[in-house]
Amino acid sequence: MMTPLLEVKGLQKLFPVKKGWFQQPSYVHAVNGIDATVYEGETLGIVGESGCGKSTLGRCILRLLEPTRGEILFQGRDISQLPKKEMHAVRRHMQMVFQNPFDTLNPKLKIGQILTEPLLSHGIPREQRQSLLEETVEIVGLNKRHLGRYPHEFSGGQRQRIGIARALMLQPKLIIADEPVSALDVSIQSQILNLMQDLQEHLSLTYIFISHDLSVVEHISDRVAVMYLGEIVEFADKDKLFLQPLHPYSQALLSATPTSDPDEKHERIILRGDLPSPSNPPQGCKFHPRCHACMEICRTEVPRLREVDGRQVACHLY
Ligand SMILES: Nc1ncnc2c1ncn2[C@@H]1O[C@H](COP(=O)(O)OP(=O)(O)O)[C@@H](O)[C@H]1O
Numbered sequence: 001m002m003t004p005l006l007e008v009k010g011l012q013k014l015f016p017v018k019k020g021w022f023q024q025p026s027y028v029h030a031v032n033g034i035d036a037t038v039y040e041g042e043t044l045g046i047v048g049e050s051g052c053g054k055s056t057l058g059r060c061i062l063r064l065l066e067p068t069r070g071e072i073l074f075q076g077r078d079i080s081q082l083p084k085k086e087m088h089a090v091r092r093h094m095q096m097v098f099q100n101p102f103d104t105l106n107p108k109l110k111i112g113q114i115l116t117e118p119l120l121s122h123g124i125p126r127e128q129r130q131s132l133l134e135e136t137v138e139i140v141g142l143n144k145r146h147l148g149r150y151p152h153e154f155s156g157g158q159r160q161r162i163g164i165a166r167a168l169m170l171q172p173k174l175i176i177a178d179e180p181v182s183a184l185d186v187s188i189q190s191q192i193l194n195l196m197q198d199l200q201e202h203l204s205l206t207y208i209f210i211s212h213d214l215s216v217v218e219h220i221s222d223r224v225a226v227m228y229l230g231e232i233v234e235f236a237d238k239d240k241l242f243l244q245p246l247h248p249y250s251q252a253l254l255s256a257t258p259t260s261d262p263d264e265k266h267e268r269i270i271l272r273g274d275l276p277s278p279s280n281p282p283q284g285c286k287f288h289p290r291c292h293a294c295m296e297i298c299r300t301e302v303p304r305l306r307e308v309d310g311r312q313v314a315c316h317l318y
């Protein structure tokens, strides 16, 4: 039985855009009505071009950003309106790993101090702290000696191990990883991905794994949500999506990533133009101006996310 850990319903985040004094205020629809369930122990990949709202979605789930609308159910409890203090307590179970840990690691603190911060902020008693500290650095592939060093003394891959250790200190259930390997060399990327997979198995973690890189998402995900301009356009099991993407946007993203099999016939679909501004998105299907399969109806009618071939797709073709 798959148990839902997190459910998101109608989640929306608008950012106001300042224009002239007399103009109506307008909004960037960064996240525009997301429904999704994340099950215990799985990895849900979220993929899409830069600017399509992935980070905003991740931050809204943890309420590092306040959602404009929608529900966030964590273990069945709606946390979208929880007051600060209660939210702090819940956050113990849901943590974030960022793309660039160096930006978020205080350069003046030693690693031991950085990793102790979350323990102090959640009132973990002193006698548990040292053992938690030592266990956690060990499971991310570092050791006790590293605790006395400063962030600048580490390589990129090691810093991401520290970022992961910090997220693990409070033994969370859910980790939202936002482009955690995008700043790393390809050889280091696979080390970190493998580490995350090992940790998931040993610690029964659930991941939301955000990346613009399809090959990374393919490596680690069980299911994948493809996002375009703040909305999910296709939501499918990883194997189904990569074998046969149905949404023209998923098809275009996939055709742009090199395949590992050189003999494989690979029809390249070129993604025309740039991502339109989310403050002034196209009418009808938001993807239609760039779509290789655009029909008349796509210019005027918004396609709803529907069940097609054992997955969800928002496209008039189906
Ligand atoms: N704090 C903010 N204020 C205004 N607009 C923002 C803010 N954060 C993100 N955006 C806009 O929201 C959209 C989605 O951004 P983001 O969630 O960072 O996308 P992604 O992570 O997929 O690259 C972009 O158009 C971005 O410019």
Ligand SMILES: [Mg+2]
Residues within 6 Å of the ligand: 051, 054, 055, 056, 178
């Ligand atoms: Mg982002």
